[in-house]
Amino acid sequence: MTLDTVKNAETTPDQEQPYKELGLKDDEYTRIREILGRRPTDAELAMYSVMWSEHCSYKSSKVHLKYFSDTTTDEMRAKMLAGIGENAGVVDIGDGWAITFKAESHNHPSYVEPYQGAATGVGGIVRDILAMGARPLAVMDPLRFGPADAPDTRRVLPGIVAGVGGYGNCLGLPNIGGEVVFDATYAGNPLVNALCVGAMRVEDLHLAHASGTGNKIILYGARTGLDGIGGVSVLASETFDDTAGKRKKLPSVQVGDPFTEKVLIECSLELFRERLVVGIQDLGGAGLSCATSELASAGDGGMRVHLDRVPLRATGMTPAEVLSSESQERMCAVVRPEDVDAFMAVCAKWDVIATEIGEVTEGDRLVITWHDEVVVDVPPRTVAHEGPVYHRPIERPADQDRLRADTPDALPRPAREDLLELVKTMAASPNLASRRWVTQQYDRYVRGGTVLAQPADAGMIRIDESTNRGVALSTDCNGRYTRLDPYAGAQLALAEAYRNVATSGATPVAVTNCLNFGSPEDPGVMWQFEQAVKGLADGCVELGIPVTGGNVSFYNQTGATAILPTPVVGVLGVIDDVRRRIPTGIGAEAGETLVLLGETRPEFGGSEWAHVVHGHLGGLPPEVDLAREKLLGEVLVAGSRDGMLSAAHDLAEGGLAQALVETCLIGETGARVFLEGDLFTELFSESAGRVLVALPRTEELRFTDMCTARGLPWRKVGVVDPESDSLEVQDLGRLDLAELRAAWEGTLPALFD
Numbered sequence: 001m002t003l004d005t006v007k008n009a010e011t012t013p014d015q016e017q018p019y020k021e022l023g024l025k026d027d028e029y030t031r032i033r034e035i036l037g038r039r040p041t042d043a044e045l046a047m048y049s050v051m052w053s054e055h056c057s058y059k060s061s062k063v064h065l066k067y068f069s070d071t072t073t074d075e076m077r078a079k080m081l082a083g084i085g086e087n088a089g090v091v092d093i094g095d096g097w098a099i100t101f102k103a104e105s106h107n108h109p110s111y112v113e114p115y116q117g118a119a120t121g122v123g124g125i126v127r128d129i130l131a132m133g134a135r136p137l138a139v140m141d142p143l144r145f146g147p148a149d150a151p152d153t154r155r156v157l158p159g160i161v162a163g164v165g166g167y168g169n170c171l172g173l174p175n176i177g178g179e180v181v182f183d184a185t186y187a188g189n190p191l192v193n194a195l196c197v198g199a200m201r202v203e204d205l206h207l208a209h210a211s212g213t214g215n216k217i218i219l220y221g222a223r224t225g226l227d228g229i230g231g232v233s234v235l236a237s238e239t240f241d242d243t244a245g246k247r248k249k250l251p252s253v254q255v256g257d258p259f260t261e262k263v264l265i266e267c268s269l270e271l272f273r274e275r276l277v278v279g280i281q282d283l284g285g286a287g288l289s290c291a292t293s294e295l296a297s298a299g300d301g302g303m304r305v306h307l308d309r310v311p312l313r314a315t316g317m318t319p320a321e322v323l324s325s326e327s328q329e330r331m332c333a334v335v336r337p338e339d340v341d342a343f344m345a346v347c348a349k350w351d352v353i354a355t356e357i358g359e360v361t362e363g364d365r366l367v368i369t370w371h372d373e374v375v376v377d378v379p380p381r382t383v384a385h386e387g388p389v390y391h392r393p394i395e396r397p398a399d400q401d402r403l404r405a406d407t408p409d410a411l412p413r414p415a416r417e418d419l420l421e422l423v424k425t426m427a428a429s430p431n432l433a434s435r436r437w438v439t440q441q442y443d444r445y446v447r448g449g450t451v452l453a454q455p456a457d458a459g460m461i462r463i464d465e466s467t468n469r470g471v472a473l474s475t476d477c478n479g480r481y482t483r484l485d486p487y488a489g490a491q492l493a494l495a496e497a498y499r500n501v502a503t504s505g506a507t508p509v510a511v512t513n514c515l516n517f518g519s520p521e522d523p524g525v526m527w528q529f530e531q532a533v534k535g536l537a538d539g540c541v542e543l544g545i546p547v548t549g550g551n552v553s554f555y556n557q558t559g560a561t562a563i564l565p566t567p568v569v570g571v572l573g574v575i576d577d578v579r580r581r582i583p584t585g586i587g588a589e590a591g592e593t594l595v596l597l598g599e600t601r602p603e604f605g606g607s608e609w610a611h612v613v614h615g616h617l618g619g620l621p622p623e624v625d626l627a628r629e630k631l632l633g634e635v636l637v638a639g640s641r642d643g644m645l646s647a648a649h650d651l652a653e654g655g656l657a658q659a660l661v662e663t664c665l666i667g668e669t670g671a672r673v674f675l676e677g678d679l680f681t682e683l684f685s686e687s688a689g690r691v692l693v694a695l696p697r698t699e700e701l702r703f704t705d706m707c708t709a710r711g712l713p714w715r716k717v718g719v720v721d722p723e724s725d726s727l728e729v730q731d732l733g734r735l736d737l738a739e740l741r742a743a744w745e746g747t748l749p750a751l752f753d
Contacts, residue, residue, distance in 0.1 A: 003319075003370065003373055003375070004041045004042040004043070004375065005041060005373045005374055005375055006038075006041055006374045006375065006376070006377045007373075007374070008041070009038050009039050009040065009041045009044075010038050012039070013038060013039050015039060017029075017039065017040070017042075017045055019045060019049065022045065022046070022049035023049055023053055024045075024048070024049050024052065028048075028052060028388055031388070032044075032045070032048050035378075035379065035382050036377075036378065041375050041376065042318065042319070042320045042375075043307075043318075043319040043320045043323055043368065043370075043375040043376050044375075044376050044377075044378055045320070046289065046320035046321075046323050046324045047289040047293065047323055047324075047376065047378070047383055048383060050285075050286040050287075050289050050290070050324055051286055051289055051290060051293060051383045051384060051387060052383075052387040052388060053286075054520070054554050054555065055285055055553075056285055056286050056290065056387075057387035057388065058552055059387055059388045059389055059390050060390045060392050060520035060526070060554060061515075061520070061529065061552045061554070062389050063389060063390075063391055064529060064530050064533045065084070065533065065552070067533055067534060067537050068084060068533070068536075068537050068540075068547045069084060071537045071538065071540070071541050072540075072541075072546050072547070073541065073544075075544065076540070076541070076544060076545065076546035077546060079091050079092065079509060079510065079545075079546060080092075080510070080546055080548055081098055081202065081205055082100070082132065082205065082207065082548075083546070083547075083548050083549060084547065084548070084549050084550075085549075086132070086207060086208065086549065087102070087128045087129075087131045087132055087208060087281070087282065088100045088101060088102035088128045088129055088131075088132050088196075088198075088548075088549055089101065089102060089510065089512060089547075089548020089549035090132055090134075090205060090548070091509055091510045091546075091548060091572070092202060093469075093471070093509065093574045094574075095464075095467070095469065096201050096202055096203075097199060097200075097201065097202070097463060097464065097469065098134070098199070098200050098201065098202045098204075098205060099134075099197065099198070099199055099463070099471055099510075099572060099574075100129055100132040100134045100197070100198050100199075100200070101129070101195065101196065101197040101198070101473065101510075101512055101548075101570065101572055102125060102128055102129065102195065102196065102512050102548075102549050102550065102551075103125070103142070103193055103194065103195040103475070103512050103513065103514040103550060103551055103568060103570050104121065104124060104125045104128065104193065104194055104195075104514065104551045105121070105191065105192065105193050105194075105514050105516060105551050105553035106118065106120065106121025106124070106192045106193075106194065107189065107190065107191050107192055107193075107516065107553055107556055108189075108555075108556075109121070109253045109254070110156070110160050110163070110190060110192035111156060111188070111189060111190055112253050113159075113253040114155070114156045114157075114158075114159025114160045114162075114163060115159040115160070115162055115163040115166070116163060116253050116254065116255055116256060117160070117163065117192065117253055118141075118159070118160040118161075118162075118163030118164045118167075118192050118194075119163035119164070119166055119167035119256040119258070120167075120228075120253075120254040120255070120256040120328050121163075121164075121192050121193075121194045122139055122141075122163070122164055122167040122168050122171075122194050122196075122256075123167055123256045123258065123261050123328050123329065124194075124282075124284040124285070124328070125139070125194045125195065125196040126139065126171065126173065126196050126261065126265070127261070127264075127282035127283075127284060127329075127331065128196065128282060128284070129196045129197070129198035130198070130264075130265055130268055130269075130282065130331075131206065131208065131280050131281060131282045131331070132198065132200070132205065132206060132207075133200050133204040133205050133206035133272050133280075134198030134199055134200035134204070135198055135199060135200065135265075135269055136171070136173055136196050136197075136198045136265065137173070137174075137197050137198050137199055137447075137449065137461050137463065138173055138174045138175070138176045138196070138197050138449075138450070138459065138461045138473075139164075139168050139173050139174075139175050139176075139194060139195065139196050139197075140175065140176060140177045140178045140194070140195040140196075140197075140459060140473060140475055140570070141164045141175060141178035141179075141192070141193070141194055141195070142178050142179040142191070142193040142195070142475045142477070142514070142568045143157075143160065143161075143164075143178065143179060143180050143181070143190070143191065143192055143193070144179075144180075144181045144182075144183065144186045144190060144191035144479070144516075144563075144566065145157050145180070145181070145182050145186050145187075145190045146182065146183070146184060146185075146186050146187025146188065146190070147182055147183075147184055147187065147430075148182045148430035148747075148748075148751055149751060150187055152187060152188065153182070153187070153190075154751070154752060156190050157190075157752060158752055160190065160192055161438050161441055162441065164192075164194070164442070165441040165442045165443075166258070167256055167258045167261075168258075168442065168443070169442065169443045169446070170258035170259060170262065171258050171261060171262050171265070172262065172443075172446050172447060173196075173446070173447075174442075174443060174444050174445055174446050174447065174449070174450045174453065174461070175439070175442035175443070175444055175453070175454075176444060176450055176452070176453040176454070176459025176460070176461060176473065177453060177454045177456070177458065177459035177473065177474060177475065178195075178454065178475060179475060179476070179477075179568075180435050180438055181431055181479070182430045182431055183479060183480070183563075183564055185479070185561065185562065185563045185564045186563055186564075187558075188558040188561075189556050189557060189558055189563055191516050191553075191556065191563070191566060191568075193475075193514040193516070193551075193568050195473070195475060195512065195514075195570050197461070197471065197473055197572070199463040199471075204272055204273075206272065206277060206279070206280050207279060207298075208279055208280060208281040208294055208295055208298055209279045209295060209298035209299045209300075209334075210278075210279050210295035210296050210298070210299035210301070210303055210334045210360050211278060211279060211299045211300045211301070211334070211360065212278060212300075212301075212334070212336065212360055213301050213360055213361060213362050214337060214359060214360060215278055215334050215335060215336055215337065215359065215360040216334070216335045216336075216337055216340050216356050216358070216359050216360075217292075217295070217303065217305060217332065217333075217334060217335075217356070217357050217358035217359060217360070218332070218333045218334075218335050218340070218343060218344075218354055218355065218356050218357070219283075219288075219310060219311075219330065219331075219332050219354070219355050219357050220264075220267070220330070220331055220332075220333065220347050220352055220353060220354035220355070221260065221264045221283075221329045221330040221331050221352060221353065222257065222260050222264075222313075222327060222328060222329040222330055222353070223311045223312055223313035223327070223353065224287075224288075224310050224311065224312050224313065224317075224322055224325050224327045224330070225255075225312070225313040225314045225325060225327045226314045226317065226321060226325065227253070227254050227255045227325070227326065227327055227328075228253065228254035228255075228287070228325055228326025228327060228328075229321055229324045229325055229326065254326045254327065254328050255327075255328065256328045256329070257328065257329055260328075260329040261328070261329045263350050263351065263352060264329050264331065264350075264352060266350060267346060267347055267349075267350035267352045268280075268331060270346050270349075270350070271333070271343060271346050271347075274342065274346065276335060276339045276342055276343045276346065277333050277334070277335060277343075278333075278334040278335060278336060279295060279298075279299065279333070279334035280331060280332070280333045280334070281294055281295050281331070281332050282330070282331050282332075283326075283327075283330035283331065283332060284326065284328075285326060286324070286326070287323065287324055287325045287326045287327065287330075288305075288307075288310070288322065288323050288325070288332070289323045289324060289383070290384070291332040292305055292332070292358075292366060292368070292380075293366060293378075293380045293383040293384040294380075294384045294385075295332065295334060296360075296366045296380035296384075297380040297381045297383070297384040297385050298384075299334075299360060301360050301361055301362055301363065301364070302360070302361040302362065302363040302364050302365045302366060302367070302380070303358060303359070303360055303361060303366050303367070303380065304358050304359055304361050304367045304368075304369070305357055305358035305366070305367070305368045305369070305376075306357055306358055306368075306369055307319050307322055307323070307357070307368050307369065307370050307375070308369070308370050308371050309355055309356070309357045310322055310355065310357060311353050311355055313327075319368070319370045319375045319376075323368070323376075334360065340356065364379055364380070364381075365377060365378070365379060365380075366378050366379070366380040366383070390520075392520050392521070392523070392526045393523040393526065394523055394526045394527045394530055395523035395524060395526075395527055396524070396527050397524035397527065397528075398524075403483070403484060403617070403618050404484065404485075404618070404619060404620060405618070406616075406618030406619065407605065407618055407619035407620075408604040408605060408607065408610045408614075408616055408618060408619050409604075409619070411604075411610060411613075411614050411616060412614075413680050414680065416679065416732070419679055419680060419683060419729075419732055420729065420732050420733050420734075420735055422609075422613075422657075422683075422684075423657045423661065423683065423735060424735060424739070424740060424743050425612070425743075426608065426609065426612060426654055426657060426658060426684070427654075427657075427658060427661045427740060427743050427744045428743040428744060428746065428747050429608065429612045429747070430747060430748075430751075431608060431611075431612075431653060432608060432653060432654045432658050432744075433744055433745070433746075433747035433748055434455065434665075434744045434745040434747075434748070435454060435455065435748070436455075436745055436748075437745075437748035437749045437752060437753070438748065439453070439454050439455075449461045449462045449463070450462075451470055451578040451581055452472070452504055452581055452583075452584075455584065455662065455666055456504065456583070456584045456666075457474065457499075457500040457503045457504060457584055457648075457649060457650050458472040458473060458474040458500045458501045458503065458504040458506070458573070459472065459473050459474070460472040460473075460504055460506065460575065460578060460581055461473075462578050467576075467577070468576075468577045468578050468579055469574075469575070469576055469577070469578075470506075470574075470575050470577075470578035470581075471506065471572060471573065471574055471575070472501045472504045472505075472506035472572070472573040472574075472575060472581075473501070473570060473571070473572055473573070474496075474497045474500035474501050474570070474571055475497060475568055475569065475570045475571075476493050476494075476496040476497040476500065476568070476569055476652075477489075477493040477566050477567055477568045477569060478492060478493065478496075478606065478621075478652075478653065479563070479564030479565060479566045480564060480606035480611065480617055480621075481493075481605075481606045481621035481622070482528070482532060482564065482565040482566065482567060482621075483528075483564050483565060483606070483617065484605055484606050484617070484618070484619065484620060484621045485531075485620060485621055486527070486528040486529075486530075486531035486532040486535065486565055487531040487532065487534060487535035488535060488620075488621055488623075488624055489532065489535070489565070489567070489621055490531075490532040490533070490535035490536040490539070490567045490569070491535045491536065491538070491539040491624045491626065492621060492622065492624050492688055493536075493567060493568070493569040494511065494535075494536055494539045494540065494543070494569045494571070494626075495539070495624055495626060495629045495688055495689070496650065496652055496688070497511075497569045497570060497571040498543060498545075498571050498629055498633060499629060499632065499633065499650045499689070499691065500571070500650055501571045501572070501573035501633075502573065502632065502633030502634075502636045502637055503582060503584075503636055503648045503649065503650045503691055504573070504575070504581055504582055504640075504648075505575055505580055505581045505582045505636065505637060505640030505641075505645075506573030506574055506575040506581075506637070507573055507574055507575070507633075507637050508543070508545055508571050508572070508573045508633060509545055509572055509573060509574050510545055510546055510547075510548050510571070510572045511536075511540055511545055511546065511547045511548065511569060511570065511571055511572070512547070512548055512549055512550050512569075512570040512572070513536065513547065513550035513551070513567060513568060513569050513570065514550060514551045514553065514567075514568040514570075515529065515532065515533070515550065515551065515552045515553065515566075515567045515568075516553045516556050516563065516565075516566040516567070516568065517529050517532075517552075517553070517554055517556060517562070517563070517565050517566070517567075518554070518555070518556055518557040518562025518563060518565075519554065519555050519557055519562065520554045520555070522562065525554075525562055525565075528565040529565070532565060532567045533567075536567060536569065539624075539626055542626040542627065542630070543626055543629070543630055544630075545571070575640075580640050580641065580643065581640070582636070582639075582640050582645050582646075582647065582648045583646075583647050583648075583666075583667070584647065584648070584649050584662070584663060584666050584667075585647060585649075585662075585663055585664075585665075585666030585667025585668070585669070586646070586647045586663050586664065586667040586669045586671065586694045586720050587646050587647060587667055587669065587694070587720070587722075588667075588669055588722040589646065589696060589720065589722070590720065590721065590722050590723065591697055591719055591720065592646060592694045592695060592696055592697065592719065592720040593694070593695045593697065593700050593716055593718075593719055593720075594671060594673070594692060594693070594694055594695075594716070594717050594718035594719060594720065595692075595693050595694075595695055595700075595703075595704065595714050595715065595716055595717065596651075596656065596690060596691075596692055596714065596715055596716075596717045597632060597635070597690060597691045597692075597693060597707065597712060597713070597714050598628070598632065598651075598687070598688075598689045598690030598691065598712075598713060598714075599687060599689070599690070599713050600656070600681065600682060600685050600687050600690065601622075601623070601681075601685060601687045602678070602681045602685060603621075603622040603623065603685050603686055603687045604619070604684070604685065604686070605618065605619030605620045605621050605622070606619070606621045606622075606686075607653075607655075607684070607685075607686045608653040608654050608658075608686070609654075609655075609684045622686050622687050622688045623687070623688065624688050624689075625688070625689055628689045628712075629688070629689050631710060631711070631712055632689055632691060632712060634710075635706065635707060635710060635712050636648060636691065636693075638706065639693070639703055639706075642702075643699070644695065644696075644699040644702060644703040644706075645693050645694070645695065645699075645703070646694045646695065646696055647663060647667065647693065647694035648691055648692070648693045648694070649662060649663045649691065649692050650690070650691050650692075651686075651687075651690040651691065651692060652686065653686060654684070654686075655683060655684045655685050655686050655687075656682060656683055656684075656685070656690075656692065656717075657683040657684055659692045660673060660692070660718075660727055661727065661735075661740055661744060662744075663692060663694075664727050664737060664740070665737065665740060665741050665744060668737075669720060669721075669722050670720075670721045670722065670723070670724030670725055670726050670727060670728070670737060671718050671719065671720055671721055671724070671727055671728070672718055672719050672721050672724070672728045672730070673717055673718035673727070673728065673729045673730060674716075674717065674718060674729075674730040675717060675729065675730070679729075679732065683729075692717070694720055725737050725738070727740065
């Protein structure tokens, strides 16, 4: 086979090229030819196709994502050391510490090959955190699947859970939280989002840029193979049409090796400590195409790369394949010439393969050779940062008004005598049942820094043993709420993640996101996306916390069926002493008062009750009041700081009934509850901005006086009763805790064991 060089491309302008098979449109291919003044070589075409893919270039979302930057205030921006556009967001949390965190998606690969798709999703987000100069500390996994009893869910869920656990456990990273949600729209298109958080000293921050003429480009980590080719340009940037099509995409799924990544992490951290790295980029989506073009584009010169020096694990690979491979566990570093020997020595110490593959040059060209023949000669910014930008048509879906008008008001409600049975039925429903079957496959406490983990409202990890400083994290999104009202739904996701962090006793400080939607070529999907972005950005302004970065995943649909719009929101909080964290389960001190903070209204649009009992979706989601959420967070943090709270649990899906079930079962303690008004609404409403807290008798007056003084509604709803083995609801009866536990914990094992 003749090597397609730049010289050859100049003399064969009419040679046909498979650009459509690589995911490029006619006008995109034409623009590439205009940029280069000739047809692209095979290697150049591969680079542009992966870097201009939806997954890498954000070509359909850029015009909307700009709203995040436009609405970020100077006060919010002052908290960030690195933000949107970097591998991960970084915030300064004081005392010389910085925290970096980010969420990413690995949706389509996890459908095609569940274990490796999920595993390499974890590996990729961990390397994003590592590339900022931080030690990865913990991971989280927001997951979504089709109906819990569907055959395909039984195929993909066990493999995905095993992949998340297998990779994270081998890395020695605790999994401190996440979500497992079931809905028919995710059938055939599960969502596998992964979040990682890391810590570093402020001075250890590293960015992805290739600066300094003469500096060397060193590729280190695993060898490059054929796995993952086409992962971002085809697999992640297309819809699924049928099962056969999904199977054909199997070679596009990367194969992970967590033991190699573990060594790569330790090797990289030593390189950072020794100040041997000028710039660094991990190799994930788009592989070397991404690493070389982004490093060169963000630097102050050009770059020359000798591609034939790349260590391979497959024979006969072409330059295009080497550039497009998404083989895992690889990093690309920019190193001063005088530091190369020391860099190589550290890599040798850790038995990590390291190869000098190029250097930073003068000018503004990225030149790549293959056995001394030039196969790529491009302006790097056109590859990495100047791809297509689409202003997709936007149109409010035709069924949106009908959906809103179909309120749950007329749905039959249970008789009073059936309410307790409904509590048990709801607790056993797939979206409310215990996630223990999932989380017991994860190591939640490895390395000894975990302070809170699922089933707590937020995960919490200690970052400084000398001071007990820590961070808390929570992710959230209710896709049904977002389907009913994308703007409010995104704010409700933000509000709950914010509330979960505050409920743990931490102060929320920053946001990341993973925006999962259907095809951007559908005007209705783009309306959902635009509304969700605006809702999230406006909500962050009101709460005063910045969006530091995130991910967009489009084309999440099978045929014409799009997933529920799912803008997953992750909130990071800081706590100065993890010993004052607030647990989720009530304790064993008799007579502690249960107090409900916030207001309860008859809000059932998109509720779990309407979904479980009636299969209904319609009306409006709960009202969101971010000023109230902010006040609630301040009260909870103050209560934690002053030792006034012995337990706290936020109210979300399933309402007060589910919060009571969980706080009793997690704390292994009974309670007596007394409610007023309409008991169905009191138990199952999903009004936002509510938290159930347990107060020691000595602190009850002080805490409630603080709530009253600050204008936060509260009312007593019960008492802790450690002598009881039941949850008793006045005038309704008792629910035996053992029976409740069997219902709550039995669902997922029955489905998936």
